[in-house]
Amino acid sequence: MKLKKGKFTKGKLASLFGFKSQEESIASEGSSAPNGLMGIELAEERESVESDYSLRQPAAVRVDQEIDLIENNKISKKERFGSEKDDILESEGLTLLNAPERGAPGLGVVDSIDNQIEVDIHEAGMEYDDHLVVDFTKEQLAQCEKKLAEFMRLCTGAYGALLSTVDGHELVYLFERDLPAHKIATMNSSLLALGETIAREALQRLCQFVILENSDGRVVSLRVSNILMLTCIASEETNLGMLLRLSRNTASSLTQIMHTEDILDRVLRDRLNSKRI
Amino acid sequence: MKQIKFIFTGPPGAGKTTAISTISEFPPVSTDVFSTDGLSSLKEKTTVAMDFGQITLDNGQKIGLYGTPGQQRFKFMWDILVRGGLGLIVLVDNRRSDPLKDLEIYLENFSEFINETDAVIGVTCMDLKDTPTLDDYQDFLQKLGRIYPVFAVDARNKEDVLLLLSALLACLEIS
Numbered sequence: 510m511k512l513k514k515g516k517f518t519k520g521k522l523a524s525l526f527g528f529k530s531q532e533e534s535i536a537s538e539g540s541s542a543p544n545g546l547m548g549i550e551l552a553e554e555r556e557s558v559e560s561d562y563s564l565r566q567p568a569a570v571r572v573d574q575e576i577d578l579i580e581n582n583k584i585s586k587k588e589r590f591g592s593e594k595d596d597i598l599e600s601e602g603l604t605l606l607n608a609p610e611r612g613a614p615g616l617g618v619v620d621s622i623d624n625q626i627e628v629d630i631h632e633a634g635m636e637y638d639d640h641l642v643v644d645f646t647k648e649q650l651a652q653c654e655k656k657l658a659e660f661m662r663l664c665t666g667a668y669g670a671l672l673s674t675v676d677g678h679e680l681v682y683l684f685e686r687d688l689p690a691h692k693i694a695t696m697n698s699s700l701l702a703l704g705e706t707i708a709r710e711a712l713q714r715l716c717q718f719v720i721l722e723n724s725d726g727r728v729v730s731l732r733v734s735n736i737l738m739l740t741c742i743a744s745e746e747t748n749l750g751m752l753l754r755l756s757r758n759t760a761s762s763l764t765q766i767m768h769t770e771d772i773l774d775r776v777l778r779d780r781l782n783s784k785r786i
Numbered sequence: 787m788k789q790i791k792f793i794f795t796g797p798p799g800a801g802k803t804t805a806i807s808t809i810s811e812f813p814p815v816s817t818d819v820f821s822t823d824g825l826s827s828l829k830e831k832t833t834v835a836m837d838f839g840q841i842t843l844d845n846g847q848k849i850g851l852y853g854t855p856g857q858q859r860f861k862f863m864w865d866i867l868v869r870g871g872l873g874l875i876v877l878v879d880n881r882r883s884d885p886l887k888d889l890e891i892y893l894e895n896f897s898e899f900i901n902e903t904d905a906v907i908g909v910t911c912m913d914l915k916d917t918p919t920l921d922d923y924q925d926f927l928q929k930l931g932r933i934y935p936v937f938a939v940d941a942r943n944k945e946d947v948l949l950l951l952s953a954l955l956a957c958l959e960i961s
Contacts, residue, residue: 640824642826642827643822675819676821698834699862702817706817
């Protein structure tokens, strides 16, 4: 599927929660949260195939005016994707018009009830609901946004910070350049998983950072929790040590904010219950 | 001897990781993480980068088994993983509402690769849902103007998975 370029206003709710915004451009300082085997015989028998994914590391999301509006109205919002028409967020007396030209087909649904925010994302051709089953409170989101902003302020040369799930859904981001948040979130989830896997294969434990060193800067990815990760992007003027330290500090702060262990427990419990039913 | 590279693809939960685990001669390299979206109702973890396993034929030929992430948002990994590949194994979960559509999506996305190599289709979970039938799949492929072997397989069954590899090897030898 081809995605078309679009423009997101600052803090746009849809991009806040990881809709298909691969080519979305975020304005300067933009932010977002959310047999008969014909000769085949095995030379050896396979051993155990169980892998250990017990990495437990430190947590996060972002909020702004639109979320406030939504939550204050206690509404359910729907945002239709897949057309080149303007996005329309409708609620009780509230209509927000934005103009991101997105080509990603599907229907995105943002539900907000009381302090809980849940996001539905539907992907063409995929039957399961591609909505996030993890949810965070308004306060958590606001705090995370502050932490990301603090990172950007303290880290000289940093021009991007993105909080996403480990399976590639962007949650919150602050970018000072036009960057494709969705692509970065998805690719970095693969990258971090590969990094952790390589570390395990090399008999090393607890992968702390995956660092991309480039001619124009660095991209650092690290875990925030077992379901969240942080990606920090900085120019070449940034000191690597400083970048790593501030990234780690930010991740630790986000961990304390998000309580993802509780969320994961709840998700797993819900899953177990649904199976029983 | 150069390693042959086969790629397993298909929708999330179709059994790609399991199939590779079933036949790999060593514990497969896996990049599974917790699912945070609706997929979590189907399974706890999902592959976000790749799976890698290997089997060695009795003639010493090694076959690398590469599994792709199922979700379309990881298409960039599909493009990376097919490089140097010799064939594609598409696993389709028959329990889904429209497995034929699923099949079409993956055949379309990998069409360039398949045109240069070959493919075989494995339909999983036919014991749980028997429609569409294998004949339906063949008819569907025929409508698409494609001819590939289609098998009902259990990704946990070594013989079933090896059958897919055998068929793919046979197709490659013929073509």
